[in-house]
Amino acid sequence: MKISVVGTGYVGLVTGVSLSEIGHTVTCIDIDQAKIETLKKGISPIYEPGLEKMMLDNMDENRLFFTTDFLKGFKNPDVIYIAVGTPENEDGSANLAFVEQVALDIAHYVNKDTIVVTKSTVPVGTNHKIKQIIDFHLKMDVKIEVVSNPEFLKEGSAIRDSFQGDRIVIGADSDEASTIIEEINKPFGVPVYKTDIRSAEMIKYASNAFLATKISFINEISNICERVGANVEEVATGMGLDKRIGNQFLNAGIGYGGSCFPKDTKALIQIAGNVHYDFELLKGVVEVNKKQQRLILDKLHDLFMSIHGKKVAVLGLAFKPDTDDMREAASIVVTEYLVENGAEVVAWDPVAAHNAKHILREEIKYVDAIEEALGGSDVVLILTEWNQVKNLDPKVFLLMNDPIVIDGRNCFKLGEIQKYNVEYHSVGRPS
Ligand code: UGA
Numbered sequence: 001m002k003i004s005v006v007g008t009g010y011v012g013l014v015t016g017v018s019l020s021e022i023g024h025t026v027t028c029i030d031i032d033q034a035k036i037e038t039l040k041k042g043i044s045p046i047y048e049p050g051l052e053k054m055m056l057d058n059m060d061e062n063r064l065f066f067t068t069d070f071l072k073g074f075k076n077p078d079v080i081y082i083a084v085g086t087p088e089n090e091d092g093s094a095n096l097a098f099v100e101q102v103a104l105d106i107a108h109y110v111n112k113d114t115i116v117v118t119k120s121t122v123p124v125g126t127n128h129k130i131k132q133i134i135d136f137h138l139k140m141d142v143k144i145e146v147v148s149n150p151e152f153l154k155e156g157s158a159i160r161d162s163f164q165g166d167r168i169v170i171g172a173d174s175d176e177a178s179t180i181i182e183e184i185n186k187p188f189g190v191p192v193y194k195t196d197i198r199s200a201e202m203i204k205y206a207s208n209a210f211l212a213t214k215i216s217f218i219n220e221i222s223n224i225c226e227r228v229g230a231n232v233e234e235v236a237t238g239m240g241l242d243k244r245i246g247n248q249f250l251n252a253g254i255g256y257g258g259s260c261f262p263k264d265t266k267a268l269i270q271i272a273g274n275v276h277y278d279f280e281l282l283k284g285v286v287e288v289n290k291k292q293q294r295l296i297l298d299k300l301h302d303l304f305m306s307i308h309g310k311k312v313a314v315l316g317l318a319f320k321p322d323t324d325d326m327r328e329a330a331s332i333v334v335t336e337y338l339v340e341n342g343a344e345v346v347a348w349d350p351v352a353a354h355n356a357k358h359i360l361r362e363e364i365k366y367v368d369a370i371e372e373a374l375g376g377s378d379v380v381l382i383l384t385e386w387n388q389v390k391n392l393d394p395k396v397f398l399l400m401n402d403p404i405v406i407d408g409r410n411c412f413k414l415g416e417i418q419k420y421n422v423e424y425h426s427v428g429r430p431s
Contacts (some may be wrong), residue, residue: 001025001184004077006102008035008066010046010158010259010325011119011151012083017051018162019081020058022187027065029073039066047324047351050159064271074109079184081149082130083119092266094123103130107137110144115177117147121208121264123271124201125169145177148197150204155258156322165190171200205271208264209282214249215256216288222252222428223295233410233430252428254383254408255292257319262289293330296381296408298336303379303404308342313373315398316384316409317360318352326355330408332382339363347375350388365413374399385409397422 001024002359005016008030016028030036038045042059045051058064063174067073074080084098099120106116114135118127131146138144148171153161168190172178178194185192195203222232232252240247251366256262265286272279300307326332331347338345339361346365349356353366367373368386374380377400382389390411397403401421410426417424 001079001186002077003027003079004029004073004082005081005083005119006030006073006105007082007084007098007120008032008039008045009083009085009357010048010155011153012057012081013039013044013046014048014051014153014158015081015083015119015151015160017055017058018159018188019184020061020064021054023063024184025063025065026058027067027073030069031068033068033347036066036068042405044158047322048158049156054159059423070105070109074106075111077114078108079115079117079180081117081119082111086120086122086263086267088266091270093270094121094263094267096122096126096129099126099130100133103133104137106144107134108139109144110134110138111140112347113143115145115147115180116147117181119149119151121150121204121260121267122148122201123267124198124205127197127201130285142394145172145175146197146199147172147181149181152204152207152379156320157323163188163190163267168192169200169203170194171196171197171203205264205268208260209268209285210259211249212256212265212289213281213285215251215253215261216285216292218250218252218404219255219292220288220428225428226430228429229430231430235428240393251410253292253385253410254330254334254427257293257330258325259327262286262328266337281322293333294337295333295427296330296383298322299406300379300381303406303425304343307338310379312338312343312345312376313380314338314345314347314364315349315373315380315382315389317347317349317356317387318384321384321386324351324355326352326359329383331356332359334381334383335360335364346373346377349384350386352384371396371399376401379403379404379406382407382409382411385411394420394422 003019003024004027005012006029008028018025020026042056082102086094089095127146127148134144167186170178170181182192225232236250239245269279269282315329348367348370394417405424407426
């Protein structure tokens with residue numbers, strides 16, 4: 001199949017590269033000239049394990065192309081994927097300006113019957129709106145079908161998720177269109193669930209909102225555990241043995257971040273509000289997450305009257321490991337507070353530091369080695385569970401003045417770290 005993918009952000013690029021890997025001829029289109037030039041050189045603008053190599057392999061095989069030329073991108077394909085961003089409006093709703101612009105572009109350039117597949121996360125009803133826009137502005141007498149095909153990839157494991165995902169959801173009005181999209185995806189070997197368009201759109205939001213709910217739930221449980229002397233890891237393991245609950249996404253910590261959960265939970269609250277439904281539970285999930293992102297600061301406050309002049313080492317800045325993504329990372333809230341209150345902040349992150357420099361306060365010092373961050377510091381805050389942190393020999397904390405570790409991601413086994421002369425505080429576990 002000849003496929004065009006519009007948008008070379010995280011979703012679009014991973015979609016384009018993995019579709020080319022299973023044998024389709026894919027052209028990725030973006031208006032960002034600089035990004036397309038970078039991609040043409042075989043360089044991935046995002047850090048995603050395995051992505052760049054797969055991209056290069058498929059470029060070499062002449063199955064993967066990058067262009068800013070819409071005419072070229074829209075005239076030939078059998079299928080066009082929309083994978084542009086749907087950023088958050090001020091009121092939390094999804095901004096559809098980019099999606100609508102692509103619909104207009106498709107209407108302008110397309111010259112044969114085409115299936116338009118929406119990968120972007122869009123509110124219920126958007127695919128029908130896209131079809132209306134295209135049909136209204138079409139220049140040629142051709143037939144357009146729209147299909148909702150939300151993505152469920154996780155940053156940091158997107159390539160693995162593409163080939164070993166739990167399901168591919170295809171929402172369509174016509175059997176013919178959904179069968180073509182099913183065929184396109186067949187080589188992934190991932191189970192397909194076919195449904196109507198609106199339900200497919202809703203599945204995406206409901207799934208992310210449910211996962212966010214699981215995280216906020218276990219975080220609330222962890223806060224209670226701390227007060228009653230229970231261990232949240234034990235509790236989560238015991239809960240997860242019940243298959244109805246499942247053992248995933250029950251890791252307590254300093255809340256969820258990233259480009260999806262924060263944005264999609266708020267958007268779903270808006271979607272519900274638009275039909276006069278108050279999604280109280282999800283509002284609670286969002287509020288709990290805000291509170292949880294500040295948990296590490298509450299712990300810091302309990303230990304130090306003032307952090308003014310203290311040297312604080314911060315390990316991990318990305319919203320989770322294996323990504324350089326800083327969006328909605330707890331490190332934003334935490335470091336802002338530290339700098340604002342006069343602490344000397346020394347930060348380490350193996351891949352997100354270059355992004356962090358543009359986002360976090362300029363007073364922060366960045367170092368390449370964990371030891372350098374720890375040396376002479378008064379307290380260390382662990383914000384991201386990078387393997388480099390999890391695999392540390394706890395002895396390294398003895399480089400600190402009077403070692404105090406506040407671990408927001410429960411990276412260390414309680415018994416082990418307590419063998420050393422280190423004051424260790426974690427989330428939902430006895431100190
Ligand atoms: C999430 C979903 O997991 C994907 O299925 C979905 O496709 C994607 O959003 C999207 O909508 O594009 P992602 O944001 O990449 O993926 O990251 P996750 O691995 O889900 O982690 C999100 C946040 O939750 C991270 O900050 C992580 O630290 C936190 N988290 C996750 C926890 O605090 N506890 C857990 O048990 C799991």
